[in-house]
Amino acid sequence: MSEKDEIEAYKKALKREKSARQEAERILEEKARELYDTNVQLKELNLQLEQNLEERLEELKEKDVLFEEVIAHAQDIIYQTDLKGYFTYVNKIAVEITGHSEEELIGKHFSELVVSPEPEVLAKHYTEQLKSNTSTTYLEYQIITKSKKKIWLGQKAQLIVKGDRVLGFIAFARDITERVNADNLLKRSEEKYRSLLENMQLGVIEVDLEDTITKVYDSFCELTGYSKYELLGRKPKEFLLDQESRDVLDMQNELRTQGKSSVYEVKIRKKNGEVAWVLISGAPFSDVNGKVGGSIGIHLDITDRKQLELDLEKARDNAEENFKAKELFLANMSHEIRTPLNAVIGISQLLEKTSLDSEQSNYTEVIRKSSKHLLALINNVLDFSKMSAGEVKLDFEAVSILEIVSDLKQTFLYQAQIKDIDFIIEHNFTSKDFFMLDKLRLAQVLTNLINNALKFTNEGHVKLKIQNERIDANIEEILFEVSDTGKGISKEGQEKIFQEFKQDKQKGANDHGGTGLGLSISSKIVNLFGSELKVKSTLNKGSNFYFSIFVDRASKDDFSYEKASNLAVEWSNVNILLAEDNIVNQFLAKSLVESWGAKITVCSNGVEVLERLQNGKFDLILMDIQMPTMDGVEATQKIRNELQSDIPIIALTANAIKGDDEKFMSYGMNDYLSKPFEEKDLKSAVTRNLSARVYSKMKEEEQNSENESATQGHHTIKTFFNIDRLNAITNGNKEMNGGLLKLFISESKRQIPQLESENNAEMASKLAHKIKPSIDHISNEEMSGLVREIESKKDELDQQMIYTFIENWKILVDEIEEYLKG
Numbered sequence: 001m002s003e004k005d006e007i008e009a010y011k012k013a014l015k016r017e018k019s020a021r022q023e024a025e026r027i028l029e030e031k032a033r034e035l036y037d038t039n040v041q042l043k044e045l046n047l048q049l050e051q052n053l054e055e056r057l058e059e060l061k062e063k064d065v066l067f068e069e070v071i072a073h074a075q076d077i078i079y080q081t082d083l084k085g086y087f088t089y090v091n092k093i094a095v096e097i098t099g100h101s102e103e104e105l106i107g108k109h110f111s112e113l114v115v116s117p118e119p120e121v122l123a124k125h126y127t128e129q130l131k132s133n134t135s136t137t138y139l140e141y142q143i144i145t146k147s148k149k150k151i152w153l154g155q156k157a158q159l160i161v162k163g164d165r166v167l168g169f170i171a172f173a174r175d176i177t178e179r180v181n182a183d184n185l186l187k188r189s190e191e192k193y194r195s196l197l198e199n200m201q202l203g204v205i206e207v208d209l210e211d212t213i214t215k216v217y218d219s220f221c222e223l224t225g226y227s228k229y230e231l232l233g234r235k236p237k238e239f240l241l242d243q244e245s246r247d248v249l250d251m252q253n254e255l256r257t258q259g260k261s262s263v264y265e266v267k268i269r270k271k272n273g274e275v276a277w278v279l280i281s282g283a284p285f286s287d288v289n290g291k292v293g294g295s296i297g298i299h300l301d302i303t304d305r306k307q308l309e310l311d312l313e314k315a316r317d318n319a320e321e322n323f324k325a326k327e328l329f330l331a332n333m334s335h336e337i338r339t340p341l342n343a344v345i346g347i348s349q350l351l352e353k354t355s356l357d358s359e360q361s362n363y364t365e366v367i368r369k370s371s372k373h374l375l376a377l378i379n380n381v382l383d384f385s386k387m388s389a390g391e392v393k394l395d396f397e398a399v400s401i402l403e404i405v406s407d408l409k410q411t412f413l414y415q416a417q418i419k420d421i422d423f424i425i426e427h428n429f430t431s432k433d434f435f436m437l438d439k440l441r442l443a444q445v446l447t448n449l450i451n452n453a454l455k456f457t458n459e460g461h462v463k464l465k466i467q468n469e470r471i472d473a474n475i476e477e478i479l480f481e482v483s484d485t486g487k488g489i490s491k492e493g494q495e496k497i498f499q500e501f502k503q504d505k506q507k508g509a510n511d512h513g514g515t516g517l518g519l520s521i522s523s524k525i526v527n528l529f530g531s532e533l534k535v536k537s538t539l540n541k542g543s544n545f546y547f548s549i550f551v552d553r554a555s556k557d558d559f560s561y562e563k564a565s566n567l568a569v570e571w572s573n574v575n576i577l578l579a580e581d582n583i584v585n586q587f588l589a590k591s592l593v594e595s596w597g598a599k600i601t602v603c604s605n606g607v608e609v610l611e612r613l614q615n616g617k618f619d620l621i622l623m624d625i626q627m628p629t630m631d632g633v634e635a636t637q638k639i640r641n642e643l644q645s646d647i648p649i650i651a652l653t654a655n656a657i658k659g660d661d662e663k664f665m666s667y668g669m670n671d672y673l674s675k676p677f678e679e680k681d682l683k684s685a686v687t688r689n690l691s692a693r694v695y696s697k698m699k700e701e702e703q704n705s706e707n708e709s710a711t712q713g714h715h716t717i718k719t720f721f722n723i724d725r726l727n728a729i730t731n732g733n734k735e736m737n738g739g740l741l742k743l744f745i746s747e748s749k750r751q752i753p754q755l756e757s758e759n760n761a762e763m764a765s766k767l768a769h770k771i772k773p774s775i776d777h778i779s780n781e782e783m784s785g786l787v788r789e790i791e792s793k794k795d796e797l798d799q800q801m802i803y804t805f806i807e808n809w810k811i812l813v814d815e816i817e818e819y820l821k822g
Contacts, residue, residue, distance in 0.1 A: 075093060075174075076093065076172050076174045077090075077091065077093055077094040077097060077153070077155075077171070077173040077174070078091040078093070078094065078170070078171070078173075079091065079094050079105075079110075079170075079171055079173075080168060080169065080170050080171075081110060081168055081169045082168045083130070083166065083167070083169075085109050085110050085111065085123070085126070085169075086107055086108065086109050086110075087105050087106050087107065087108050087110065088106065088168065090102055090105045090106065094173075097145065097151065097175065098146060099145040099147050099149075100145075100146050111123065113143040114141055115142045115143060115144050115150055116141060116142040117141060122141060125137070125139055126157065126169065129159070130159070133159070133166075135158060135159055136156055136158045136159075137156070137157055138155065138156050139154075139155050139157070140152060140153065140154045140155070140176065140180070141153060151175055151177050152175070152176050152177045152180040153173040153174065153175060153176065154173065154174050155171055155172065155173040155174075156171065157170075157171045158170050158172075202219055202298050202299065202300055203220030203221075203224070203298070203299035203300075204216075204217040204219060204220055204296065204297070204298050204299070205217065205220050205231070205236070205297050205299075206294060206295070206296050206297075207235075207236070207295055207296075207297065208293070208294040209257065209293070209294055210235070211236070211237065211249075211253055212233060212234070213231050213232055213233065213234055213235070213236065214232070214294065215232075216228045216231045216232060220299060223270075223276070223278070223299060223301060224240065224268065224270050225270045225272050226271050236249070237249050237250075239269075240268045240269060241267070241269075242269070244267075245267050245268070247746065247750070248264060248266055248743075249266065251742070251743060251746055252264055252280075253295075255282075255739055256282060256292065256294075256295040259284050259286075259292055260284070260735060261281070261282060261283040261284065262739060263279065263281050263282075264279075264280055264282070265277060265278070265279050265280070265302065266280060276301055276303045277306040278300060278301055278302060279299070279300045279302045280297050280298070280299050280300075281297070281298045281300075282295055282296070282297045282298075283296055340584075344367065345676045345677075347588060348364050348367045350588070350592070351364045351367075393781065394441060394528050394529065395438050395440075395441075395781075396436045396437060396438055397437070397439065398434045398435070398554035398555065399435055399436070399437040399438075399442075399554075400429075400431065400433065400434055401429040401435065401478075402429050402430065402431050403439075404439065404442065404443055404446070405425055405427055405429070405464075407443065408425070408443070408446060408450065409423075409425055410680075411447065412451070412454060412462075415454055416454060416462060419454065419457070419458065420459075421454075421458070421459060421460060421461055421462065422460070422461035422462070423454075423461070423462050423463075424462070424463040424464070425463075425464045425465075425466075426463065426465045426466070427465070427466040429466070429468070433553075434553070434554045434555055435476070435478070435551040435553060435554055436551060436552040436553075438529075441525050441528070442529075444522070444525060445480075445522045445525050445526060445533075445547075446464065446480065446482070448518045448519070448521070448522045449482040449522065449545045450462060451518075452518065452519070452545075453482055453483070453484035453486060453545075454484075455486075456484065456487045456543075457484040457485055457486030457487075457542070459485065460484070460485025460486070461484070462482070462483070462484045462485075462486075463482070463483045464480075464481070464482055465479075465481040465483070466478065466479070466480055467479045467481075471550065474552055474553050475552055475553070476550070476553060477549070478549055479546065479547075479548040480547055480548070480549075481545070482544070482545045482546070483542060483544040483545075484543055484544075485541070485542040486542055486543065487539070487540065488537045488538050488539040488540055488541050488542055488543055489535065489537040489539070489543055490539060494535055494537055497519055497535060498519050498520055498533065498535075499520060519533075526547045526549075529547075529549040530549065530550065531547045531548055531549045532547060533545065533546075533547045534546055534547065569687055569690055569691065571596045571597035571598045572598070574596075574598040574599065574619050574690065575598070575599045575601070575617065575618050576593055576598055576599065576600045576618065576619065576620050576621070577600075577601050577603065577609065577612055577616075577618040577620070577621045577622070578590065578593075578600055578601065578602045578603065578622045579603045579604075579606065579608070579621065579622065579623045579624050579627060579632060580602065580603075580622070580624045580627075580652070581605060581624065581626075581627045581628060582624075585624075585675075586602050589602075589622060589682075592679050592682060593686075596683065601616070601618070604627065604628075605628050605630050605631075606627060606629065606630030606631060606632060606634055606635025606638075607629050607630045609621065609623070609630075609635050610635060610639070610643070613639065613643060613645065613647075619647070619648075619690060620647065620648045620649075620650065620689060620690060621639075621648070621649045621650070622650050622652055622686075623649050623650065623651055623652060624652045624653065625651060625652070625653040625664075626653070632651065633664070633667050636667050636668050636669055637667055637668060639668070640668040648670045648671070648689040648690065649668070649669045649670055649671075650669070650670065650671040650672070650685050650686065650689060651664040651669045651671065651672045651673065652673055652675060652677075653672075653674065653675065670689050671688070671689055673685050719815065720779045720780055720782065720783040720808060720812040720815060721778060721779060721780075721812055721815035721816055721819060722778065722779055722780045723778070723819065726740065726741075726777050726778050738820060740778075741778065741816050741819070741820060742820070744771075744778065744813075745813055745816055745817060748771070748809060748812075748813045749813065751770075751771075752809055752810060759799070759802060761795070761796075761797035761802065764790055764797060764805055765792075765793070765797070768788070768790035768791040769791045771809075772784075772787050772788065775812075778812075778816070783808060786804070786805060786808060787805075789801075790802075790805050
């Protein structure tokens with residue numbers, strides 16, 4: 001190789017070496033740059049890691065502080081122990097409750113604080129927890145504090161586990177002393193209750209929803225004679241009750257399933273065959289889910305009480321018989337006295353119409369006043385007898401206050417004029433004002449008060465003031481006040497003025513006679529209206545008697561007193577038939593009626609009445625009740641049923657038995673007039689009934705002209721059910737009302753078919769007696785009266801009366817069922 005070639009070769013080698021070195025430098029430079037960048041990144045990463053570590057450590061410190069704060073301020077005791085039970089940590093509340101400092105507790109064994117149960121029991125409990133590796137257990141125990149106070153704790157103890165190792169316990173305990181004391185108190189109360197039940201001899205059992213006995217107390221075993229073994233698992237009704245009592249129990253069990261309690265009576269048959277009455281208080285109890293799980297029944301033996309009730313019922317029946325005898329005696333005596341008294345009063349009125357000299361007029365006036373006084377005496381004695389027996393009830397109807405005022409004015413204005421004193425009536429009522437009242441009883445009170453005021457007032461005035469205040473759209477309160485300027489009543493007399501047979505003993509107070517019954521009877525009547533008769537009086541200045549009653553507004557659609565009374569009676573066209581067997585009373589009635597210008601035909605008995613009606617035309621009948629051959633009641637029934645006549649019939653009777661007036665109306669009579677009567681009373685009754693008949697025909701013609709077919713198939717809808725009385729007893733408790741009404745329906749549906757099948761008077765009387773208390777609570781006066789009539793007339797009941805009783809009973813049941821559906 002030439003030197004030149006070598007030089008070229010060296011040059012090429014040098015060039016390659018230079019190129020390789022440059023490439024190596026480039027690579028080295030890139031690697032150095034990469035190394036630098038990585039180093040920078042590592043520095044940044046390291047810095048970030050350091051910052052994150054610092055933040056994490058700070059968070060952990062904050063959580064440790066927060067955790068320590070939570071534990072320190074927790075309201076429950078929190079502590080830790082090692083596996084042997086020595087305290088390694090306690091919180092602040094543990095120090096406060098135990099009274100020991102943290103230093104005193106750390107390292108102390110927990111059993112040193114325990115009182116109950118024994119520390120060995122607790123040690124065994126937690127040893128078992130370790131062996132079974134149970135994570136958490138609960139235990140209640142009692143500790144003693146440093147101040148010797150005993151406290152009950154409820155504690156949850158949890159194992160402290162790290163990996164597969166158990167390091168110790170952490171416990172959470174709460175003070176439950178108050179709850180434990182309450183539990184102990186409840187336990188003592190239950191023991192006391194159980195002891196009380198046993199000592200009171202109340203037979204107690206518990207039954208499930210199938211009425212199977214699940215628990216029995218000893219007292220129930222003593223009551224029935226059965227052992228617990230013989231009672232548990234059995235149903236009481238299968239061996240203790242008869243069919244009637246089973247029906248009652250089934251209904252009561254239905255109430256239990258609805259969560260309702262009740263009290264009822266049944267008969268049970270003991271193991272030895274004896275029959276006993278028990279009063280059962282049944283109440284449902286609930287399970288842990290709040291559902292009815294069964295019921296508990298408390299049984300009280302009331303056999304002795306039932307026997308006493310039977311004895312009392314027998315005594316009551318005897319008393320009622322005695323009362324009926326007394327009432328019959330009074331009625332007969334009343335009849336015997338009223339019959340001649342009617343003649344005395346009537347003849348004295350006829351005498352006053354004749355030409356008399358002054359001496360004869362005075363004699364006639366003495367006769368009239370004395371006979372009126374005797375009549376008032378009879379009426380007061382009879383009313384007092386009825387009031388004392390509780391036999392007086394109000395008969396409410398639509399009444400015009402204006403009508404009452406008019407009657408009182410007509411009655412007393414003349415008496416006031418004779419004594420030269422003013423009789424004043426103040427009121428603001430119109431002919432459109434009607435209220436539901438007992439007109440006769442209200443008028444009796446006002447008449448008595450006004451009559452007394454006139455008696456004891458010799459100068460000045462007697463005033464009747466009637467004020468009304470509207471309570472709502474249908475109810476008003478009406479104040480009645482009778483004041484006078486008479487002698488007045490002493491303070492002592494005011495205290496006794498409403499007592500029976502009591503009068504003011506001041507001088508001159510008895511100059512006018514009297515029985516001392518009038519004000520007492522008036523007070524009792526006002527009580528029936530739900531009010532109280534009161535008096536204010538000053539001696540020698542006058543008296544003020546007053547009372548107020550709440551009344552329902554009413555309308556007078558069926559008969560307008562105003563329209564009827566305005567229908568003039570043309571007496572010359574009136575033909576009256578009189579049925580009266582007493583010759584004096586015949587003469588009296590004939591003289592009075594003929595003095596009005598009317599015609600009158602006299603009969604002596606009911607048979608003659610029927611003959612006269614078939615052969616002549618009459619406008620009205622005055623019908624005496626007691627007559628030979630055929631009495632007034634039988635004659636009236638034949639007139640209505642056989643002759644199909646609607647002629648007005650006014651009953652005339654000297655009897656005064658309570659309820660006769662209602663009874664006469666039920667027989668078909670239109671009105672009632674008690675002997676002795678005054679001419680104005682007789683004329684008023686005749687006018688009223690003649691006018692009513694004319695007005696009724698007018699209304700009938702109007703109705704027929706409006707709709708001739710309206711009367712076809714028409715019938716009266718009876719209504720007996722009344723919830724108001726029941727609401728008064730139950731305070732409007734709908735659940736209690738429903739239970740009682742369903743019980744009544746159930747009993748009725750069992751008893752009515754029984755009565756229909758046997759249909760005898762004795763059974764009807766017994767059933768009427770049995771349902772009477774229920775009827776008084778859920779029905780109106782009509783049904784109450786019917787039940788009492790059926791009960792009292794068991795020897796006089798005919799098939800028609802029993803049929804009426806059954807039909808009305810069915811109507812009442814239907815009405816109650818409709819009410820319950822609504």
